Amino acid sequence: MVDQDRTEIIMSESSPPGFLTAGEVSRWTILAARVKANKNLVVGGVLVLIFVFMAIFAPYLTRYDPNKRDFSARFAQPSMHHLMGTDHFGRDTFSRILFGTRISFEVGIVSVLIGMIIGVIIGAVAAYWGGFIDSLLMRMMDGLLAFPQLLLAIALVAFMTTNLGTVSIAIGVVFIPRFARVMRSAVLVEMKREYVEAAKAIGQSGFKILFRHIGPSTISPVVVLATLVFAFAVLTEAGLSFLGLGLPPPNPSWGRMLDEARHYLSASGWTSFFPGVAISLAVLGFNLLGDGFRDFLDPKMSGAVDMGKRESLGD
Amino acid sequence: MEPLLRVDHLKKYFPLARGPLTAKHGQVHAVDDVSFTINPGETLGLVGESGCGKTTVGRCLLRLIEPTAGQIRFEGTEIAGLSRMAMKGLRRNMQIIFQDPFGSLPPRMRLRTILTEPQEVHGVGSPPERMEAAMAMLQKVGLSSEHMHRYPHEFSGGQRQRIAIARALMLHPKLVIADEPVSALDVSIRAQILNLMVRLQAEMGLSYLFISHDLSLVKYMSDRIGVMYLGRIVELAGREELYRRPLHPYTEALLSAILEPKIQPKRKGLYLGGEVPSPIAPPSGCHFHPRCPCRAPDCEEIRPELRDAGGGHWVACHPR
Amino acid sequence: MLRYITQRTLHLIAVLFFMSIIVFSLIKLIPGDPVGYILGEQATAEQRAMLRTQLGLDRPLITQYLEWAGKAITGDFGNSLLYNKPVMDSIKERLGPTILLAFASLLISVTLGIFAGTLAAANRGTWGDVGVLLFSLLGVSIPGFWLGIMLILLFALKLPIFPSIGYESMFTNFLECMRHLTLPAITLGAASTGSIARFTRSEMIEQLSRDYITTAWAKGLSRPAVIFRHALRNSLVTVVTLVGLILGTLLSGQVIVEQVFAWPGLGQLIIAAVFGRDYSLVQAIVLLTAVIFIALNLLVDISYSFLDPQIRLGKKG
Numbered sequence: 018m019v020d021q022d023r024t025e026i027i028m029s030e031s032s033p034p035g036f037l038t039a040g041e042v043s044r045w046t047i048l049a050a051r052v053k054a055n056k057n058l059v060v061g062g063v064l065v066l067i068f069v070f071m072a073i074f075a076p077y078l079t080r081y082d083p084n085k086r087d088f089s090a091r092f093a094q095p096s097m098h099h100l101m102g103t104d105h106f107g108r109d110t111f112s113r114i115l116f117g118t119r120i121s122f123e124v125g126i127v128s129v130l131i132g133m134i135i136g137v138i139i140g141a142v143a144a145y146w147g148g149f150i151d152s153l154l155m156r157m158m159d160g161l162l163a164f165p166q167l168l169l170a171i172a173l174v175a176f177m178t179t180n181l182g183t184v185s186i187a188i189g190v191v192f193i194p195r196f197a198r199v200m201r202s203a204v205l206v207e208m209k210r211e212y213v214e215a216a217k218a219i220g221q222s223g224f225k226i227l228f229r230h231i232g233p234s235t236i237s238p239v240v241v242l243a244t245l246v247f248a249f250a251v252l253t254e255a256g257l258s259f260l261g262l263g264l265p266p267p268n269p270s271w272g273r274m275l276d277e278a279r280h281y282l283s284a285s286g287w288t289s290f291f292p293g294v295a296i297s298l299a300v301l302g303f304n305l306l307g308d309g310f311r312d313f314l315d316p317k318m319s320g321a322v323d324m325g326k327r328e329s330l331g332d
Numbered sequence: 333m334e335p336l337l338r339v340d341h342l343k344k345y346f347p348l349a350r351g352p353l354t355a356k357h358g359q360v361h362a363v364d365d366v367s368f369t370i371n372p373g374e375t376l377g378l379v380g381e382s383g384c385g386k387t388t389v390g391r392c393l394l395r396l397i398e399p400t401a402g403q404i405r406f407e408g409t410e411i412a413g414l415s416r417m418a419m420k421g422l423r424r425n426m427q428i429i430f431q432d433p434f435g436s437l438p439p440r441m442r443l444r445t446i447l448t449e450p451q452e453v454h455g456v457g458s459p460p461e462r463m464e465a466a467m468a469m470l471q472k473v474g475l476s477s478e479h480m481h482r483y484p485h486e487f488s489g490g491q492r493q494r495i496a497i498a499r500a501l502m503l504h505p506k507l508v509i510a511d512e513p514v515s516a517l518d519v520s521i522r523a524q525i526l527n528l529m530v531r532l533q534a535e536m537g538l539s540y541l542f543i544s545h546d547l548s549l550v551k552y553m554s555d556r557i558g559v560m561y562l563g564r565i566v567e568l569a570g571r572e573e574l575y576r577r578p579l580h581p582y583t584e585a586l587l588s589a590i591l592e593p594k595i596q597p598k599r600k601g602l603y604l605g606g607e608v609p610s611p612i613a614p615p616s617g618c619h620f621h622p623r624c625p626c627r628a629p630d631c632e633e634i635r636p637e638l639r640d641a642g643g644g645h646w647v648a649c650h651p652r
Numbered sequence: 653m654l655r656y657i658t659q660r661t662l663h664l665i666a667v668l669f670f671m672s673i674i675v676f677s678l679i680k681l682i683p684g685d686p687v688g689y690i691l692g693e694q695a696t697a698e699q700r701a702m703l704r705t706q707l708g709l710d711r712p713l714i715t716q717y718l719e720w721a722g723k724a725i726t727g728d729f730g731n732s733l734l735y736n737k738p739v740m741d742s743i744k745e746r747l748g749p750t751i752l753l754a755f756a757s758l759l760i761s762v763t764l765g766i767f768a769g770t771l772a773a774a775n776r777g778t779w780g781d782v783g784v785l786l787f788s789l790l791g792v793s794i795p796g797f798w799l800g801i802m803l804i805l806l807f808a809l810k811l812p813i814f815p816s817i818g819y820e821s822m823f824t825n826f827l828e829c830m831r832h833l834t835l836p837a838i839t840l841g842a843a844s845t846g847s848i849a850r851f852t853r854s855e856m857i858e859q860l861s862r863d864y865i866t867t868a869w870a871k872g873l874s875r876p877a878v879i880f881r882h883a884l885r886n887s888l889v890t891v892v893t894l895v896g897l898i899l900g901t902l903l904s905g906q907v908i909v910e911q912v913f914a915w916p917g918l919g920q921l922i923i924a925a926v927f928g929r930d931y932s933l934v935q936a937i938v939l940l941t942a943v944i945f946i947a948l949n950l951l952v953d954i955s956y957s958f959l960d961p962q963i964r965l966g967k968k969g
Contacts, residue, residue, distance in 0.1 A: 156663070160670025163942045167904035168922075172675075172938045175926040176682040211435040215499070218394050219450045220423040233440030252795055256908055259797045260923055272797075279801050279912070286805050293798030301793035 051313065058309025064302025072118040081109035083116045092285040101286040104278060110288060113269035114295050120270045121299060124185050125250040129243050131189030136196025136241060141227050143197065144204035155201070158194035166191050169275035170253055174262050184263055188253050189267045190248050199242050237314040241307055248303035255296045271296050335369035336410065336539050337393070337507055342366045342402035344388050348612065354436060357531040361611050362388045364563030364619075366402075367638070370507065375533070375540040377554030377571075379547050379586070382609055385563040386543045390509045393541070394428055406507070424454055425651040427500040431512035433492035437484040443470075443495065444480040450502040469498045472535075473528060490521035494528065501536065509541045514549065526553060547586050551575065556644070558581050562611060565638065569645040581624050618649070660950075667946060675939045676717050679931060692929075729936040734928040739936045742921065749819050750917035753909070754902055757831055757840035761898060762891065764841070765848025772849065773856030784849055791846025796905050800839040800912035807835060816915035836913040840905050844898035851897065854891050893922070896952035903941060 052058055071078065081099075087107035095102045101110035143154040173187035203219070207213065208231065216226045257263040258272030266273065271292040278288035342614060344363040363385045370376045378386045391397040391405060395411065404411040406422060414422065430436035447466035451457055453510055457465065467477035467543065473494040493513060494555055500508055509528065514522040526549070532538060542553045555576050559567045567580040578584045586604040606623045609615055615622050621631040630650050638646040688699045712721075723729065772784035808816035814835050819873035820828040859865065907919035914920070918937055925933035 102777065141553040156666040157670050159663075159667045160674055163667055163946050164674075164931065164938070165900045165903035165945055167907060168938060168941055171907065171922070171926070172678055172934065173681065175931075175934055176678070176931070189741040211430045211432055214391075214396055215428070215430060215436050216438070216449075217396060217498075218423065218428050219499075219503075220420040220453050221449065222453075225453075229445075230438045230441065248793070252793075255795055256797065259795075259908065260911060262926070272795075275795075275798060275801065279804075282801070282805055282809060289798070289801045289805065293795065293802065296798060297790070297794045300795070301789065304789065304793055 032133060034142070055205050055309050055313050057305045058313055061305030061307070061309050064298060065306055068299050068302065069116055069122070071115050072122045075112075075119060076116040078115055079109065079112040081112040083112040083269045085109075092281070092288070094285075101291045102285065104274070104288045105281050105284070110274075110291055113274060114271070114291055115296065117269045117271045117274065117292070118299075120249045120264060120268060121254060123181055124188065124254040124264075125247050127181065127185035128187075128189035128250045128254075129192065129247050131186060132192025132246065133196050133239065135189075136193040137194070137200045137235075140197035140200025141204050141231075141235075144201040144208065145223060145227055145231075151201075154197070159273065160195050161190070161194045167253060167256055170257060171260070171262060174257060179263060179265055181264065184199055184254065184257060188250050191253070192250075195246065196239065196242060198236060199238050203238050204231055205229040207234050211215075237310075241311045241314065244303055244310055245307035248300045251296065252300050261282060283327065336372045336407060337370040337541075338403075338405040339369070339389075339393070340367050340391060340405075342389065342404065343400045344385075344392055344397060345400045356638040358612050361563050361614055363392065363399075364614070365561070366560075366565050368565060368568060370539050370541060370557055372506070372539055373533075374555045375542050375553055377542045377550035377557040378406065378560060379544055379550045379557060380560035381545055383562075383608060383611060384560040385611070386545075387511055389560075390428065390541060390543050392512045393509060394423070394426055398485075413442055420454075424503045425506045426509070427505040427507075428511065429493070429496050429500050429513045433489045433496060433514055434484075436496050437492055437499075439484060442483060446484070446495065446499055447480075447502060450499060450623075454503065455536075456503070464500065466498075469502055470495075472501075472523075472532070473498045489517050490525060493517060493525055497525075497528065497532070500561040501532065501538075504506060504536065507541065508537045509543070511543045512545070514645065515544065515546070515639070522549070529553070532644050548590050562608065562614050564619060565650065566620065566649065567647045568628055568638065569643075569647075570643075573643060573645050577645070579645070580620075580649050581626055582620055592628070657660065660953075661785050664946070664950065668943070670867075671942050671946070672721055672939070673717070675935055675942065676720055677692055678935060682931075694883070699904050723950060724936075724939060730932045731934045732930055734925060734930040734933065739933050742933060743871065743918065743936060743940065746916060746918045748821070748920050749915060750906065750919070751838055752833065753840065753915060753917055754906060756837035757844070757902060757905075758895070761841035761844035761848055762838055762894065765845045765894070766852050766891070768845070769849040770856055772853045773860060776857065779815025781853075785875070788846030788850045791843045794842070795908075796839055797912050798906045800835070800909060801843055803835050803839060806914070819914075819916050839912070840909045841901065844901050847901070848894050848897055851894055866935065885907075892952055896956075899945060899948050899952075903945060 085108060087103070090099070090103050090107045091105055091206075093099050093103040093107075099109050099111065101114065103109055104113070139154055139158065143151040161169070169191050170187045173190060174184060177183040177187075204227070212230060213226060216230050221230075254263060254270065255272030255275070258270040259276045261273075261276065263272055264270050274292040275289055278285075278292070282289060340413065342363055343361075343365055346360040346362055348358050360648055366385070366389055368376065379391065380386050388397060392399045393411075395414075399412055402412070406426065409422070411419070411652065413420065441449075445468060446461065447469065448459070448462040451462045452459075456462065469478065470477045470480070475494055475498075476493060479487075484495070487495065497513075511603075513529070514525050517525065521564045529540070530553070533540060540553070542550060544550050551571060554571055556568065556570050558565045559574075559580065561582050567574065567578065567583045569577075574583065575587065581602060582604075583606045588602050602625065604623050609619070609622065615632075617626070617633050618631045618636050621627050624631065628650060634650070636648045636650050641647050659928045686733065687703050691699055691703060698778045727740050732738065732739045732742050735742050768784050768787070772781040775781055807813050815832055816835075818831050818832055906917065907922060910919035911923060918941070922934060922937045924930075925937065
């Protein structure tokens, strides 16, 4: 009978989690390599960062007031004076695009937050308590999902005075069931694991279990969904503005710019061109970023070695 | 001496089909009238093949699964009907170590949180005191306390099981249920973990319910052993007594299956045919009768109760 | 099987119920007094009282809901304030153009999408494949209204091939109808084409790696034969799922496309209703669309489970 106790030392401090390497490779190098390998993440990330930059530094990037009308310069072609030309009121298109970025981000952030917070709570509660509560909540979510997305947003915003809050809420509500579903699946998967039973055995409360034990494992799918949903929020806000149901004028929402421009197509094609490009690139950026996150956060592709598999080493 | 734990006629049946519109198509008789006691400081081994219900028994004791019927008395207090609050208080005295060292630790929690959590839940000590206690326990199980900031996946299987043991002991329980604690570990590591458990038992005055399908392990660890078959205890005896004088044919068969590198007269082997029947429709009377070589007409009709065969040796078999 | 149908039906009823509650409560979103909002400042007290009774707002909530739901099932949504006739009549007028546009876009996106996806899968890794993937990504990102406007700019204004707006019934003048239909249908179908192409591509890739394809090659079949006759047939089972995928996009997108092209369908109607504060009309269209959406999704689900045993047999063969 072997009766020895040995104190195990695992690895040197500078190694990344779960990695036993010959040399001293820092965890940041490996992370950077993984990011570079993921094209979606890179392209999407760059696009999004560009727009973030535009939104934050809008006033410094242009000398024109986006709402200032100048009737002497209507429908100007893109030039050194007006990088993207002017619209039917003589307003500088480039400035309007810049400030429009802010609107897209504001609505995007608020609507995604609303959808995410409410949806995640509903999904977690449904998954953890199961049974009747689960059925009830999920049927309610199905009720919301019964509407085509844009139509639901239109219906919600139709009779409210439109401002940042109402538009964001209308779009956010559309997202709630999607977040609920994703969260519910993630929680259900985790609940089958034994550590949840272990936490119950200690006497931990359900709420704390959800929050501390299960929660961190559900972050990845929620983040991926949030990014993809952000793309959709931008698109929907543009759509609502296009239909006249978004933020009221003279807010330079890209969608509204398109709506105004299309009545003057014969006068200038440029005024309808640039807002559309902006919307497309922003949506594209977030879509790519979301796809990139999905691949990046997939544990199978993370490359880290689970130490548990290497029984004989260090034990 | 009052037993630490007393289980009487414990039953757990699982309904088969789910859903409000579906009829129940029968039940799984996972635990079918099980009774035993555990005394302070002793280790009771519970052995049987997979599906015999031993894991369910363990879970029922902690009410991680709610028993269908029966009484469970811990230090005289009846557990089965307790409220959540009262049960929480009792949890300090009964803890569990799971089979899977990978699944039983929360993947995104650092060691220091995992180990301080039990005391935090029950409001024991201040945060620095809890941390100290955690570090002390970690060292007690043979790990260095400088790894407190690491995540479970950074440790090997044996180390994780040590962590699981440490976690279970943080509240200084009186009874620890060990559900196949070494079955998922490499054979070379098993002895270490088992010896650790033995040492801790002596140091901290623990009682164990040691559940395993491996009779040799159970023999090593236990003072008394209960043999389970298809939801019932068929024999219950002290370790040496069971080994030398198995009274139930199933126990004999289990013992025959152990390979021992000893130069001794081989025991007369009893080898079973057939497979374990399904717990959904278990055989009538004595569950074992279809496979039993000494089957009597009574065995098919009447269920044998555990009867005293002298010297703390109980067996559920009709006298032959 | 019976159990499945019962479960499905109960589920359906629950969903319809919650959906109707949502539609019903839309009126509660109106800040302040809904009657004042709908009728405007100039309304007299009598008019308000009349509308209030008409909408049933003077009765307890549950009664309101039951009455409204009861009438809705029979198709009675009251009168449209905007058009001064029963709501259902306004809706019925618009059904034709709506269905025409929806169907045309569906046709375009399904055929084009499957074709593109198949070619991409067959030529995996080439520029064509990358092109298809890029195209589908763009399709999802480019807003429909912008695409529509750009198409009008190019193909109606700069090159006067198609009319920019308007509609012509197919029964009066088929050619003109097609001319008017082209740009809107392409616009509406664009996003869906991308999704379908992507989906078909991944399905086809999976099929093409199967053993029976290798057998077909070994038999000496020509490339088109292998791809189209064998692999595609098995992938077609998923066409049903594809349709389910893009349903939502089509129904939503239609509102926008109809605005851009002044297409007289339900999409245009609902926008007019919103701006005209014609609450009953808005409610009716939303409800109807949701019901159709649920119904179509249900059809997709049912037909998928019908095809399931076929898939099972196919995979074993």
